[in-house]
Amino acid sequence: MPFSRTAINEEQAHFSNVIQTFRQYAAYSLSANNRRRKDFFTLPRADQELLHSLRYKEKLAEVDRAILANAEFLNQIVVDPEIFGHELEGIDDPGVNDVPGDTQGPFHSHSHDHTHGPHSHSHDAPTRASQGHAGPEKKGRYRPTDFDMDKLRSTLKQFVRDWSEEGRAEREVCYAPMREALLQHFSDIPPAERHNLRVLVPGAGLGRLAWDIANLGFACQGNEFSHYMLLASFFILNRTDSVNQHTIYPYVHSFSNLPNNAAMLRPITIPDITPSSLPQGSNFSLVAGDFEEIYGADDDADEPHSGQWDAVLTCFFIDTAKNIVNYLRVIHRILAPGGVWINLGPLLWHFENNTTNDPSIELTLEEVKALARKIGFDISNERTIDTTYTNNAQSMLGYVYHAAFWTAKKII
Ligand SMILES: C[S@@+](CC[C@H](N)C(=O)[O-])C[C@H]1O[C@@H](n2cnc3c(N)ncnc32)[C@H](O)[C@@H]1O
Known part of the structure; x- marks a missing residue:
């Protein structure tokens, strides 16, 4: 069955968005971890000191390092997406969206990885329209949603x-x-x-x-x-x-x-x-x-x-x-x-x-x-x-x- 031009365009746009999700994993995930750091600093001094004694901040630093290791792996997967035959207009070069060390990231996420049983095994359809807030931040740059990132974590x-x-x-x-x-x-x-x-x-x-x-x-x-x-x-x-x-x-x-x-x-x-x-x-x-x-x-x-x-x-x-x-x-x-x-x-x-x-x-x-x-x-x-x-x-x-x-x- 031949596919319509619209269907092909939608498919390519979806593929581009998936690539962007891989490439923005580091910034997104570091940003989510940085939220914890910020929350730590909102606490009274005495509470901070107690958490300090538990090495809570060191744990956050270790999580940052693990995220960066994941990002390195995920970037290898999408280093050469052209081999899949899709046109990839508007995709940033590998690494451009990965901001290792940039714990601010382009946006802040409050994603929690609560895979609560139901739907935890369901990989989704290659939905053209992802759920949540999505869309280009600026021309050619897709902003992955929590939903996209959840699929990447899965x-x-x-x-x-x-x-x-x-x-x-x-x-x-x-x-x-x-x-x-x-x-x-x-x-x-x-x-x-x-x-x-x-x-x-x-x-x-x-x-x-x-x-x-x-x-x-x-x-x-x-x-x-x-x-x-x-x-x-x-x-x-x-x-x-x-x-x-x-x-x-x-x-x-x-x-x-x-x-x-x-x-x-x-x-x-x-x-x-x-x-x-x-x-x-x-x-x-x-x-x-x-x-x-x-x-x-x-x-x-x-x-x-x-x-x-x-x-x-x-x-x-x-x-x-x-x-x-x-x-x-x-x-x-x-x-x-x-x-x-x-x-x-x-x-x-x-x-x-x-x-x-x-x-x-x-x-x-x-x-x-x-x-x-x-x-x-x-x-x-x-x-x-x-x-x-x-x-x-x-x-x-x-x-x-x-x-x-x-x-x-x-x-x-
Ligand atoms: C729950 S996962 C199971 C994966 C694998 N069989 C396993 O046991 O680990 C379901 C898989 O089916 C794929 N899938 C769902 N609907 C599909 C469809 N209509 N055509 C092809 N693959 C589909 C999903 O993308 C997902 O990878």
Whole structure:
């Protein structure tokens, strides 16, 4: 389906805004930390001295340093955004908006990183109109919103989930059962022939599950539409040469629910494996764009999808649907006869109560499964898997999803 000029322009503007968000991370985050410094100086002298004895100001300085380290990492991700093929008019040069040491920043933020369970796992649509106050401060310069920065901070946490040793426990709770169910479904296929089986992972995030599947020898394609995820996954997959090459500080943006300073300031190194270490001849790709638009469109002659996929793996994905009926129809239609859909996730309907006038159909788990059966799936291997999602394992607050797992075979 050809896109209108307006849609292309909106997409490019959104991409530019995402790049600006990466580049203004330092100024924005240092400014938020500086608010704490200012608050400190509003206190009575005696209170300041008590906090001084707890080394509170030193802690703020350490947070500044961690933010600058994060900024260095994030700037590497967007050093060369032209490779993504978007026109980038009005984007400042790398580094121009990063003002290391400028704790004032261009604006002051009162962003708190309270990811209160609901919606904490939801990466948003590549919304053209971000929420909150946004817009050009001056011509060509976008001023990221709290909403934009929240997505960037979530991207840092997503690196932990997908590409760190620290994230292994959380990700294995989710990805191991999915890999096992896939291997089980195709247990009669010798490993050397797995490359003939095509597996799709929609909503691939930073790509680890898709990478794991390709590492098992399957032909695997991830699909993702968030520019934050796409920029970050491109970087980790294509621009990283060694284990633990990068150090990030994903937990320095909130001072709440911390048992001690280390819970906030501990460094996380990534990646835990070299992404380029896939076996010779592996077939692994990531496709950018909306799942329904790409895989639900009437088949184009070059890239047909109907009946072309042997497996679809959805992890924390189906609740991103506006219309779950269409999601399930697309999954069913693109599967080959006898193909398998493996799902794990909660039902945190992403568009529930949206402010963008998008439709949103919200079903219970029972209803989703009844719908899947009506569409033509035979569901088996059902269970509940308790799991966190991009959780700070050392926080005093943690949300556990009672996520639904199943294997569903296409029967009609
Ligand atoms: C909650 S995250 C899960 C990421 C990954 N599967 C994981 O388990 O870590 C959902 C992902 O789906 C992506 N997504 C949501 N709607 C999408 C759509 N219509 N097409 C492609 N990707 C989408 C989001 O950008 C986000 O990265």
